Every structure is written in structure tokens, then in C-alpha cells.
Amino acid sequence: MPLPPIDPNAVFLNIPYDEEFQRLYLAYIVGIYQLRLVPLITSGIPGGERRLDRVLALIQSCRYSFHDLSRVEMSVALPATPRFNMPLELGLTITWAKLHPKRHTWFLWESTPHRLQKSMSDLNGTDPYIHSGTVEGVLSELRNAFVFRDAPPVENMLAAYRLVESNLERILSAAGTQNLYSASVFKDMCFVALNAARSNMDAPGI
Amino acid sequence: MPRAVQLPTPRPSIESLIKRLRIPKARQKELQAIMDEARARLAAEKQAAASDTVKQEEKLQNASAAD
Numbered sequence: 162m163p164l165p166p167i168d169p170n171a172v173f174l175n176i177p178y179d180e181e182f183q184r185l186y187l188a189y190i191v192g193i194y195q196l197r198l199v200p201l202i203t204s205g206i207p208g209g210e211r212r213l214d215r216v217l218a219l220i221q222s223c224r225y226s227f228h229d230l231s232r233v234e235m236s237v238a239l240p241a242t243p244r245f246n247m248p249l250e251l252g253l254t255i256t257w258a259k260l261h262p263k264r265h266t267w268f269l270w271e272s273t274p275h276r277l278q279k280s281m282s283d284l285n286g287t288d289p290y291i292h293s294g295t296v297e298g299v300l301s302e303l304r305n306a307f308v309f310r311d312a313p314p315v316e317n318m319l320a321a322y323r324l325v326e327s328n329l330e331r332i333l334s335a336a337g338t339q340n341l342y343s344a345s346v347f348k349d350m351c352f353v354a355l356n357a358a359r360s361n362m363d364a365p366g367i
Numbered sequence: 368m369p370r371a372v373q374l375p376t377p378r379p380s381i382e383s384l385i386k387r388l389r390i391p392k393a394r395q396k397e398l399q400a401i402m403d404e405a406r407a408r409l410a411a412e413k414q415a416a417a418s419d420t421v422k423q424e425e426k427l428q429n430a431s432a433a434d
Contacts, residue, residue: 170379197378199387225372266372288369309374327405335397349398351388356402359381 165221167264173219173226174202175250178342182232185292186341187329187350188299189227191322194354195313196303198225203250204342217253224265226254231272231294233280248281268306270299296322313358321357328353 172193176186193200201223206215220226228251235241251267258265269289271277277289290306292298300318332349333339340346390398 169375194384196374197381197384198374199384268369290369306369306371307374308371309378310376324402324405324409327409328401331401332398335401348388348390349394352385352390352395352398353402355381355385355388356399360406 164261164264165218167224168199168222169224170197171199171201171223171225173223173254174200175226175228175247175254176202177229177232177244177247178204179232182229183341184296184326185229185231185294185299187326188296188322189229189303190347190350191325191354191357192300192303192318194351194358195300195318195321196307196309197358198307200351202342202347204344204347213253216250217257220250220254220257220265226265226267227270228254228267229270229292230277230280230289231270231292270302272298321354321360324357324360325350325353 174189174193176182176189178186190200201219203212203216203219206212206219228247230247230251233244233247235243251269254265254267258267269277269284269287271289271291272294274291277287278285290302292302297315297319300322301315304312304315304318329341329350332346332353333341336343336346336349338346341350385395
């Protein structure tokens with residue numbers, strides 16, 4: 162069976178889709194575009210039996226993946242349940258990357274040092290990027306994860322983030338939703354993030 | 368810290384990345400207008416902050432000259 166085509170700039174974003182994570186979600190989108198990579202998420206993939214197949218296909222099409230495990234914790238709503246989607250998708254990714262190491266590179270993200278050793282000791286020896294639960298943390302760790310000539314400084318990335326964040330309410334209202342993770346809002350945010358990246362080139366620091 | 372990945376250059380252009388989003392032109396215009404307004408607002412705020420700083424510095428200089 163032929164291997165699926167791969168997008169050399171695509172980043173599969175394995176994150177929690179909840180309210181507390183919104184600022185970091187936006188930081189990932191802005192930051193990934195600042196590196197001229199392309200974020201892809203599972204929003205828009207319908208649930209059901211075929212969902213996992215589609216998630217796997219998405220992972221296989223991406224050259225990179227980010228797995229943010231900072232919110233792998235018990236849900237507040239009863240019955241208290243651990244959130245396993247992110248570890249499940251990480252497991253799929255690790256298997257895929259083991260089979261095809263030249264086609265995929267994955268990155269782990271956490272909020273606190275040593276939490277990963279406690280939650281998933283099988284991953285000992287794999288260093289996660291620690292964002293400390295902050296936008297600045299995500300952006301500076303993104304710059305640590307990827308290097309290239311003329312990469313933007315973190316200060317410019319933060320300015321772009323602020324510009325995009327200041328537009329969020331209007332984007333949501335124009336889309337007629339409050340769900341930041343919906344497929345249409347994701348697209349709009351991508352457009353705005355790219356637009357902000359263009360501003361950075363024209364006027365560093367905005 | 369994990370080892371950084373060296374990305375190949377040149378990186379894809381912003382225009383090419385916008386194109387692959389496949390957002391209808393009308394929606395792009397709306398979003399562009401929102402961005403332009405936000406930029407203008409941020410620039411005005413920045414200018415106002417700079418002008419406040421200059422005024423405060425002048426005030427301090429005048430006060431110290433009076434002493």
C-alpha cells in the first residue's frame with residue numbers, strides 16, 4: 162500500500178478543546194504561522210467510528226505534531242474522568258513515527274517540569290517543551306523547537322498574538338458563534354494570524 | 368531541552384499560506400477590515416502612550432528647573 166502524501170510544513174495540533182486552553186490555542190496558531198508552518202486541528206472531523214481513522218490520516222499527512230499534555234487531568238464535571246484523547250492521539254503518532262521516522266517528528270508540551278514523568282513514565286527520556294501555561298511560554302518554546310534564518314524574535318511573535326487577540330470578539334461575532342474551536346473560526350483565526358505575520362515583516366514590533 | 372529542528376529556507380510565502388486556507392474573497396475582505404481597524408487602534412494607543420510619556424518628562428524637567 163503506498164504511503165499517504167505528506168505536507169512538509171503541516172503541524173498536527175493535539176490539544177484540549179476547552180475554555181481554559183483558548184489563549185494557548187491562539188498562541189499556538191499565531192506562533193506556528195510565525196514560523197511559516199501550517200497548524201491543522203481535528204475540529205470539523207465528525208465523531209463516530211470513522212473519526213479515529215480520520216485523525217490518523219491527518220497525523221500521517223503532517224510532517225510534525227505537537228502534543229500538549231498540560232491539561233491531561235480529571236474533569237471537573239461529574240463523574241470525574243481523566244481526559245484521554247490527547248494521550249491516545251499521541252500514542253497513534255508515536256507508532257506512526259516509529260514506523261516512518263523520516264516522515265514524522267513529534268513534540269511534547271507540558272506546563273510544569275517533571276509532570277510528564279509522573280503521568281507517563283514510559284516517556285522518560287523524552288524532554289517536553291515547558292510553556293508554564295503562558296502565551297509567552299508557548300511562543301518562546303516554539304522558537305526553541307524550530308530554527309531558521311530570519312526567524313522572528315519572540316517579541317514580534319507576542320505583538321502578533323496581541324493583534325490577533327484584540328480581534329477575537331469581532332471574529333466570533335461575525336461567525337455567529339462563541340466556539341473558538343469551530344472549523345470556520347479556526348480558518349478565520351488562521352487568516353488573521355497570517356495577516357499579523359505580514360505586519361511583523363513590515364514593522365517589527367508592530 | 369530537546370534538540371531544535373532546522374527548518375529549510377526560504378519559508379513558504381504568507382500569500383501562499385493564505386491561499387491554501389481557501390477563504391472566500393468576501394470574507395477575506397471583512398477580516399482584512401477588522402485587522403486594519405485593530406492596527407489603527409493599536410497605533411493610536413501607542414502614540415497616546417508615547418505622548419503621555421513626553422508630557423510627564425516635560426513636567427518633571429519643569430519641576431526640577433523650578434527647584
